[in-house]
Amino acid sequence: MELKLYDTLTREKRAFRPLDPARVRMYVCGPTVYDFAHIGNARPVIVFDVLFRLLRHRYGAGHVTYVRNITDVDDKINARAAEEYPSLPLNEAIRIVTEKTERQFHDDVDALGCLRPTVEPRATEHVDEMKALIEKLVAAGHAYVAEGHVLFSVPSMPDYGRLSNRSLEEMEAGARVEVAPYKKDAKDFVLWKPSKPGEPAWPSPCGIAAPGRPGWHIECSAMSWKHLGEMFDIHGGGIDLVFPHHENEIAQSRCSFHTPVMANFWMHNGFLQVEGEKMSKSLGNFFTIRELLADWPGEVLRFNMLRTHYRQPIDWTLNGVAESFNTLEALTADPGFASSKVEAIAPSVLEALSDDLNTPKAIAELHALHGKGDMAALNTTLRALGFSQRPQSRRRVDAQKVSALIDARLAARKAKNFKEADRLRDELHAMGIELEDKRDGTTAWKVKA
RNA sequence: GGCCACGUGGCGGAGUGGUUACGCAACGGUCUGCAAAACCGUGUACCCCGGUUCAAUUCCGGGCGUGGCCUCCA
Numbered sequence: 001m002e003l004k005l006y007d008t009l010t011r012e013k014r015a016f017r018p019l020d021p022a023r024v025r026m027y028v029c030g031p032t033v034y035d036f037a038h039i040g041n042a043r044p045v046i047v048f049d050v051l052f053r054l055l056r057h058r059y060g061a062g063h064v065t066y067v068r069n070i071t072d073v074d075d076k077i078n079a080r081a082a083e084e085y086p087s088l089p090l091n092e093a094i095r096i097v098t099e100k101t102e103r104q105f106h107d108d109v110d111a112l113g114c115l116r117p118t119v120e121p122r123a124t125e126h127v128d129e130m131k132a133l134i135e136k137l138v139a140a141g142h143a144y145v146a147e148g149h150v151l152f153s154v155p156s157m158p159d160y161g162r163l164s165n166r167s168l169e170e171m172e173a174g175a176r177v178e179v180a181p182y183k184k185d186a187k188d189f190v191l192w193k194p195s196k197p198g199e200p201a202w203p204s205p206c207g208i209a210a211p212g213r214p215g216w217h218i219e220c221s222a223m224s225w226k227h228l229g230e231m232f233d234i235h236g237g238g239i240d241l242v243f244p245h246h247e248n249e250i251a252q253s254r255c256s257f258h259t260p261v262m263a264n265f266w267m268h269n270g271f272l273q274v275e276g277e278k279m280s281k282s283l284g285n286f287f288t289i290r291e292l293l294a295d296w297p298g299e300v301l302r303f304n305m306l307r308t309h310y311r312q313p314i315d316w317t318l319n320g321v322a323e324s325f326n327t328l329e330a331l332t333a334d335p336g337f338a339s340s341k342v343e344a345i346a347p348s349v350l351e352a353l354s355d356d357l358n359t360p361k362a363i364a365e366l367h368a369l370h371g372k373g374d375m376a377a378l379n380t381t382l383r384a385l386g387f388s389q390r391p392q393s394r395r396r397v398d399a400q401k402v403s404a405l406i407d408a409r410l411a412a413r414k415a416k417n418f419k420e421a422d423r424l425r426d427e428l429h430a431m432g433i434e435l436e437d438k439r440d441g442t443t444a445w446k447v448k449a
Numbered sequence: 450g451g452c453c454a455c456g457u458g459g460c461g462g463a464g465u466g467g468u469u470a471c472g473c474a475a476c477g478g479u480c481u482g483c484a485a486a487a488c489c490g491u492g493u494a495c496c497c498c499g500g501u502u503c504a505a506u507u508c509c510g511g512g513c514g515u516g517g518c519c520u521c522c523a
Contacts, residue, residue, distance in 0.1 A: 029523080037523090044523050076521075164518075166452060216521085238523025239454080245522095270454075271517055278516080307462070307472090313455060313516060320461065323473045327461095330472095352463090360462050364471045371471095418482055425484070436485050444486090 003058060003354045005234070006311065008242060008266040009163050013356050016265065018233050024055050024064045025232035027224045027263065029241055030120065032071040033101035034080040036288040037108055039301075039316055040238075040272040040279060046302055047269045047310040047357070048236050049114040049386060054353050057345055057384065067227045068117040069220060070105075072098040072124050073200055073213060090198045108289040111298035113386035121223045123214070124200070129222035130214045131205040133256050134191045138206050142255040145206050146182035148194040154187035157251050163266060164243035189248055190215035217248035224262075225253065235263035239270055269310045275317050287316075296321055296449075297391040303328045306359040306385075325391055325449035331366055332382060332390040334375040343384040346377040393447035395432045402433055406443050409435075 003016040018024040028048045031037055037045075048066075055064045077094055085093035106116075134150050137143035142156045154160050154168070161167055168187070179186045194212045195201035201211035224232060230253070237246065246266065253262040274285040292301055304324035308314040332338075345353070346369060352361035362385075369378040409424040425435055428445070436444045 031523090032521095040523050042523085047523095074521090164452075166519080240518065240522060242453090243518060244520090269523070271523075273516075276515090304461095309462085311454085312462095315461090317460090319473095323461070326474090327472065358463080360471090361464085364463060367471060413482080416482075422483065434485065437481075 001351055001354055003054070004356055005265050005267060006356045007264075008268050009261070011165075016233075018059070019231065019264065021059055022063050024059050024234075025228040026052065026055065026064070026066045026234040026236065027220070027228055027232060028066070028068045028117075028235075029220060029237035029245070030068040030070050031101075031105050032074050032076060033098045033105065034074065034077040035101065036290050037105050038279070039274075039287045039289060039292060042109070042112060042289050042301070043272055043305060043310075043314070044236060044238050044269045045109050045114055046112055046305045048267075049109075049112075050306065050353070050359065051234070051236070051267075051357060052115060052117070053384060053386060054345075054350075054357070057350070065119065065228065066117040067119045067121065067224065069223050070098075070102055070120055070122045071219065072102075072122050073219075074216075078199060091200060094200060104290065108293065111293055112289070113299055113302045113388060115386070119227050121227060123219040123223070126219065126222045126226060127202045127214065129226050130218045131192075131202075133218060133222055133225070133252060134205045136256045137191065137252065140255060142251075143191055144184065145208060146184070148204070148208055148210050148212065149182060149190055150192040150206055150208070151183060151188040152191050152248065152251060152255075153184060154189070154251070155185050157255055160187075160251055161247060163247050163250055166243070189217065189244065191218050191252070217245055218252060220245075220249045221252040221256070221262075224249075225256075230257040231259050231261065232263050234265045234267060236267040236269075239268040242266075242268055267310075270313045272314045272316055274315075276315055279316075292321075295394050296325065297389075297394065299387050299389060300325045300328055300391045300449075302386060303363075307363060309360055310357055322449055325393075328387070328391050329449075331370055331378065332387065334379060336375055337379040337382065338390060340379055341383065342380045344377075344380040345384045346374075346381045349381050349385075391449070393432070393449050395447050395449075397431060397433065397447055402428065402431070402445060406435070406445060410441075410443060 004013050005016045006013045026048070028044060031041060048068075052064065052066045077097060078090065081090060081093035081097045085096060088096070134143065137152065138145065138150065141153075143150055143152050192205060192208070192212050192214055194210050200213055202213060204210060204212040224235070235246070250262045253259070273279065274287065277283055277285060279286050289301070300321060304316070304321050305314070307320070307324060346365070348365040348368065349362045352358045352365050355361070366378060366381065369381070405424050405428050409421045412418070412421040412424065428435060432448045433445050434448050436446075438444055
């Protein structure tokens with residue numbers, strides 16, 4: 001069956017046909033590395049990992065190129081570096097912050113069962129490409145130099161705004177920010193700006209004497225160009241990036257290369273709330289991936305994320321995660337799951353995923369395989385979806401104490417002192433220990449989620 | 450204010466113009482000293498108001514609610 005994907009640009013679900021089936025190309029906006037990634041950041045990483053796996057399955061692992069950038073030049077990074085390492089030169093502090101954060105990010109998403117992208121380009125290693133694009137845009141009349149800045153001229157692109165479905169006139173009316181005096185038009189955005197002393201700086205393009213640094217959007221145009229070409233198949237990210245980030249990427253890339261589209265499919269994952277409220281530090285419901293991994297296995301977090309379709313809003317709740325633990329534990333109970341490393345996607349699951357990544361449906365199909373007793377298909381499909389191990393509770397227990405209590409309970413049972421036996425079981429239960437009396441007279445136990 | 454999503458049983462969530470989604474939880478049963486696990490069984494829900502229709506949760510219009518973007522943000 002064919003793969004159908006929803007395209008934000010055309011607002012329709014349609015058949016996916018790669019420009020070149022021998023090289024399917026996907027770009028996803030990656031993290032700005034200045035702090036631990038939060039659970040909202042995890043959503044696109046997991047969602048597009050599933051898509052990456054699906055594309056590899058359909059076109060062959062060697063025929064899919066997945067690029068996810070690392071933004072390592074940004075005001076927030078500078079601020080964090082200055083704050084954490086005030087005694088170091090800023091550039092050195094920045095390097096420490098970005099490298100450390102990148103490692104943390106990798107550790108976190110590895111634990112979530114995500115494959116590494118084919119390429120993870122860093123913005124600071126693509127400044128030459130950014131400058132080349134900026135030069136092209138100026139030469140083509142789509143950008144201009146003003147007071148050491150280079151600005152993209154939004155009115156120079158008649159169909160600017162198609163992705164976010166807003167017309168130039170509408171944006172005119174909605175302008176709320178104070179307009180910098182050097183801008184020809186309020187909507188124009190920065191491609192290059194001067195660096196303040198001490199800030200990261202590179203020789204400027206377009207004959208600007210003072211050193212500068214790139215604007216926010218140009219890096220993605222540059223890195224996708226370098227690694228995927230002038231046009232490619234899929235561009236993904238969070239729905240909040242539609243405007244202005246992706247809109248501006250499109251403007252930069254299309255006006256540089258005179259292409260009808262930048263990517264054939266624009267995919268955006270929905271937002272995440274926590275316990276029914278917007279996640280924010282002030283509400284105290286802000287969770288980093290790292291914090292959640294302390295309490296829950298990564299595969300449980302992954303499963304919980306995939307229970308909701310990627311375009312739907314997701315309400316991240318403690319109850320939901322606990323339910324995911326139980327469900328995933330049941331689905332991975334077959335001993336064959338742990339022993340086999342074979343990956344394969346069962347036809348029913350493939351069909352669900354091929355319908356715009358319908359992961360809730362796919363999970364229902366996993367339950368159907370489980371119900372039918374088709375454990376081989378279930379196990380290999382789970383692995384293909386990135387679930388590599390059965391969830392283990394993160395509760396810490398004193399195993400010696402547990403076995404002592406269990407021995408005492410077995411003794412009490414033998415003596416038919418059932419009141420004492422039940423009391424001991426309750427005590428263990430309070431510690432999060434679930435008992436299972438086997439037929440052979442022994443007692444197995446496990447730690448609850 | 451403009452633009453855009455979403456609103457299904459206790460919870461998650463698929464899907465459909467007329468037939469049981471599925472899962473979790475709960476409840477009943479088998480099993481057990483009692484439990485747990487496992488297995489069997491039990492749930493007729495689709496925000497509101499109009500319209501179209503023989504028939505709407507499903508299509509159309511309006512309303513209400515929630516969230517997102519318009520400024521850094523997945």
